[in-house]
Amino acid sequence: MSPERGSYADPAVDYHVEIAFTLNGAEVRIRVDPAERLLDVLRYRLGLTGTKEGCAEGECGACTVWIDGLPVDSCLVPAVQARGREVVTIEAVDPMRLRPLLESGATQCGACTPGVVMTALWILDHPDLLETHTVRELMAGNLCRCTGYDGIVEGVLEALEATRDTEREPA
Amino acid sequence: MRSPVPRGRIREVRFASGLDRSELVVVDHRDLTGPNEVLLIEPDQPVLAADRVRHLHEPVLLLAHPSREALRRAVAAVEIVVDPEPPVLDFTVDPPPGGVQYGDDNVLKRLSIDKGDVETALAGAARIVEGEYRTGAQEHVYLENQGMVAWEEGDVLVVKGSLQCPYYVLKALGHALGRGPDRVRVVQAPTGGGFGGKEEYPSLVALHAALLARKAGRPVKLVYERGEDMEATTKRHPSLVRHRTGVDVEGRLLAQDIEVVLDGGAYVTLSPVVLSRAIIHAAGPYACDHVRIRGRAVFTNSPPYGAFRGFGAPQTIFANERHMDVVAAAVDLDPIELRRRNLIENGQSTATGQVIDDGTDRTALLDRAVELSGWHEKKAAHAELARRHPWRRRGMGLACFHHGAGFTGSGEVVLASRVDVAGLADGRIEVRSGNIEMGQGTLTVFTQIASEASGLAPSAIALAEPDTARVPNSGPTVASRTVMVVGRLIERAIEDLKARLGLPPDAGGDRFAEAIRAAHAERGEAPVGTATYQPPPGVEWDETTYRGDAYAAYAWAVYVAEVEVDLRTYTTRVVDFVALQEVGKVLNETLARGQIQGGVVQGIGWALMEDVVLEDGAMANAQLTNYIIPTSDDVPPIRVTFEETPYAHGARGAKGLGELPIDGPAPAVVNAVARATGTRPTTVPLTPERLMERLEEGRADVA
Numbered sequence A: 001m002s003p004e005r006g007s008y009a010d011p012a013v014d015y016h017v018e019i020a021f022t023l024n025g026a027e028v029r030i031r032v033d034p035a036e037r038l039l040d041v042l043r044y045r046l047g048l049t050g051t052k053e054g055c056a057e058g059e060c061g062a063c064t065v066w067i068d069g070l071p072v073d074s075c076l077v078p079a080v081q082a083r084g085r086e087v088v089t090i091e092a093v094d095p096m097r098l099r100p101l102l103e104s105g106a107t108q109c110g111a112c113t114p115g116v117v118m119t120a121l122w123i124l125d126h127p128d129l130l131e132t133h134t135v136r137e138l139m140a141g142n143l144c145r146c147t148g149y150d151g152i153v154e155g156v157l158e159a160l161e162a163t164r165d166t167e168r169e170p171a
Numbered sequence B: 001m002r003s004p005v006p007r008g009r010i011r012e013v014r015f016a017s018g019l020d021r022s023e024l025v026v027v028d029h030r031d032l033t034g035p036n037e038v039l040l041i042e043p044d045q046p047v048l049a050a051d052r053v054r055h056l057h058e059p060v061l062l063l064a065h066p067s068r069e070a071l072r073r074a075v076a077a078v079e080i081v082v083d084p085e086p087p088v089l090d091f092t093v094d095p096p097p098g099g100v101q102y103g104d105d106n107v108l109k110r111l112s113i114d115k116g117d118v119e120t121a122l123a124g125a126a127r128i129v130e131g132e133y134r135t136g137a138q139e140h141v142y143l144e145n146q147g148m149v150a151w152e153e154g155d156v157l158v159v160k161g162s163l164q165c166p167y168y169v170l171k172a173l174g175h176a177l178g179r180g181p182d183r184v185r186v187v188q189a190p191t192g193g194g195f196g197g198k199e200e201y202p203s204l205v206a207l208h209a210a211l212l213a214r215k216a217g218r219p220v221k222l223v224y225e226r227g228e229d230m231e232a233t234t235k236r237h238p239s240l241v242r243h244r245t246g247v248d249v250e251g252r253l254l255a256q257d258i259e260v261v262l263d264g265g266a267y268v269t270l271s272p273v274v275l276s277r278a279i280i281h282a283a284g285p286y287a288c289d290h291v292r293i294r295g296r297a298v299f300t301n302s303p304p305y306g307a308f309r310g311f312g313a314p315q316t317i318f319a320n321e322r323h324m325d326v327v328a329a330a331v332d333l334d335p336i337e338l339r340r341r342n343l344i345e346n347g348q349s350t351a352t353g354q355v356i357d358d359g360t361d362r363t364a365l366l367d368r369a370v371e372l373s374g375w376h377e378k379k380a381a382h383a384e385l386a387r388r389h390p391w392r393r394r395g396m397g398l399a400c401f402h403h404g405a406g407f408t409g410s411g412e413v414v415l416a417s418r419v420d421v422a423g424l425a426d427g428r429i430e431v432r433s434g435n436i437e438m439g440q441g442t443l444t445v446f447t448q449i450a451s452e453a454s455g456l457a458p459s460a461i462a463l464a465e466p467d468t469a470r471v472p473n474s475g476p477t478v479a480s481r482t483v484m485v486v487g488r489l490i491e492r493a494i495e496d497l498k499a500r501l502g503l504p505p506d507a508g509g510d511r512f513a514e515a516i517r518a519a520h521a522e523r524g525e526a527p528v529g530t531a532t533y534q535p536p537p538g539v540e541w542d543e544t545t546y547r548g549d550a551y552a553a554y555a556w557a558v559y560v561a562e563v564e565v566d567l568r569t570y571t572t573r574v575v576d577f578v579a580l581q582e583v584g585k586v587l588n589e590t591l592a593r594g595q596i597q598g599g600v601v602q603g604i605g606w607a608l609m610e611d612v613v614l615e616d617g618a619m620a621n622a623q624l625t626n627y628i629i630p631t632s633d634d635v636p637p638i639r640v641t642f643e644e645t646p647y648a649h650g651a652r653g654a655k656g657l658g659e660l661p662i663d664g665p666a667p668a669v670v671n672a673v674a675r676a677t678g679t680r681p682t683t684v685p686l687t688p689e690r691l692m693e694r695l696e697e698g699r700a701d702v703a
Helices: A038-045 A095-103 A113-125 A127-131 A150-168 B068-076 B118-123 B166-177 B201-216 B226-232 B271-280 B313-330 B335-342 B362-373 B375-388 B411-415 B442-454 B482-500 B509-523 B589-608 B665-677 B688-702
Strands: A017-023 A026-032 A064-067 A070-073 A086-088 B008-015 B025-027 B062-064 B078-084 B107-115 B127-135 B147-153 B156-161 B184-188 B220-223 B239-247 B253-265 B291-299 B392-405 B418-423 B429-432 B461-463 B528-532 B553-566 B572-582 B638-643
Touching: A026 A038, A064 A113, A070 A113, A095 A113, A095 A150, A113 A127, A113 A150, A127 A150, A150 B589, B025 B201, B062 B068, B062 B201, B068 B078, B107 B271, B118 B239, B118 B253, B127 B313, B147 B201, B156 B166, B156 B201, B166 B184, B166 B201, B201 B220, B239 B313, B253 B271, B253 B313, B271 B291, B271 B313, B313 B335, B313 B392, B313 B665, B335 B362, B335 B392, B362 B375, B362 B392, B362 B553, B362 B572, B362 B638, B375 B392, B392 B665, B418 B482, B418 B509, B429 B442, B429 B482, B442 B461, B442 B482, B482 B528, B553 B665, B572 B589, B572 B665, B589 B638, B589 B665, B665 B688
Parallel strands: A017 A086, B156 B184, B253 B291, B429 B461, B572 B638
Antiparallel strands: A017 A026, A064 A070, A064 A086, B008 B078, B025 B062, B107 B291, B127 B239, B147 B156, B147 B220, B239 B253, B392 B553, B418 B429, B418 B528, B553 B572
């Protein structure tokens, strides 16, 4: 069975810690159990249920959020580690940026989609990654059981193309 | 709380002293107010085990608590004490050790198909080729685990959750809780993947949540964690298929003698109908006058195996298409040529005697797929690679197959699905069906179908939430039936609504909307059109002899895989994949392509890496860390091509396609590995370990 959480050496002591971090651009201050996962704090304490739990062991990527601009599996991050950092979740994403992914069939059931989007947008923000890695390599941390990945890969490539076109437009 | 052993008698449920039970809700079998049965086909599966357990992880006791932490502590403080008995864990051993646990012989279901005279035909065959093929269990790995919320609204018990078949859940709840259908209500929540895993299992989750909610007197949420979902819920049936095939000197099939054995697990659940689909697809899309297929689903002390995309067909199609390559080698024919000589032509019949005359040219499909794959050009390059390179080997493999859409045999007639279409006060229409969205595109395609049939804009089409209090029973969202069968009902219900409004069938758009608004103004209520399933003319099936039209329509496909095998690590990588299919009219190219690509990748996973390791009959590797499914980096782009022969009795000419793509990848990939390595693998998943054994056996043979 699952290990018991919240029971530390001295039952009389309150081990909770208060942390502050930036969440989607706004300051958050919250008391957390030292063993509490960032995923649970986001979903159950702060009501941001867009981030999904798929496996709880860092394999599927459904719970991907950004910490200081890097995609991480929030199921593996103790919430205390968010202290003083900048956390971005799917709720902060501009829906208009998702258009190429929607049109290419990058989403079917949607359960992997929040995580896929967080990784995809990270790739779009760092196109230099593609000098050393393929989209298929960069997306490999996000399992999808519906699409077979072609829709996701095509969506990212099309969005990259669209970004380049926009950059080429004269100001 | 689940059984700790695969078989035994429950002695007691022990609560540790000091456990705070003040807010803990405890439910066992005594809390049921109806029969302790999960209603489906046979009444053998209990909702909660009473005195015996028949598989590891069988549910015995339910606990709920307002605090997750307190619930974890309670789970750790409860022990289910069972006196173990010897289990049956191998479905291929006959007779079973440890005594009979089901019926007279531990067989859950037997079915057979007979056509012609197999023994006489075999006696006259130039060659008889035998083979034995096995497939392993496969876990669905929908990204969203099983989950359900239950609460009471006055006299009505409401359950909402992740599910494919609202009316299955409704019937199961009503039965085991002893409630009429007016006192139970089931609502489907947008479902995060199903693949069959949310066909029958959610009835159990819903019953458990409902029992807890009723006893707690407050809403209860029951969501599985990944580990529990993998070890306790259904999987694809493991199979053993034996072939004995008689051919003439030109490679024409004279007789197919096929034995199909499925591991059913500890309860009947859906095994009889999975077996049915398995045997009907076992002889493949070939013309053969003498066919004998003997199928059985066997009891074991494993968690029940259940519905999984393909529903028995992938297992027998793997065996048949792998075997066709073995037959080709035995008669020294190219595998493409062997298939070309045997594919069903229009006017010829399947194993059940169903005459195929649907206008599809299956030989042309084969030739087109071979051409798209670059088979002949690549073959030469592969031979060159094998000459020059010490460990890289490449090979091509193909599979020809078909998949019947809709329920088998008279299943659709028995279901008698109904769809309603209501005219709304503002002139829009609302489609009311129990068919659900789980990523496959039901909402989009139903909107398209209703829009085209009504002449109304897509924005004027509303789809009712699948809520048993609001929608009729249009049957389950399974069996590649949603677009072909239910979509057609939407068209007919719209026609019916027009007729009720005094409009001709071709009236649509503004005229239709105006008539709806006028009807509202006149009668003060919504006009409703309705349609109930009618079989297409000429479709006949005999359930007792298994003769006739097993399915109203089939999708046809030819898949070609190119693989690269590393002889140092025994890993196989699929480097190219062509998926060509004839599925009637494609209604939405993006969605249809996505279904095919997703199904192919799921099939590649089953072929090469998805290995359910069984210990005490249940999944031991119940984690995504060690049950490996394909990532984006494990598969190539899947090249999808559709050939379209409109089907007269499907919505807008469509046939079913959702399951088709899981059928072909395993045989295509394994045939390619066979060609690349010069071995004869017969088992999926063909993991590196299994391929190593094959290659080393081969070396031993040479030595």
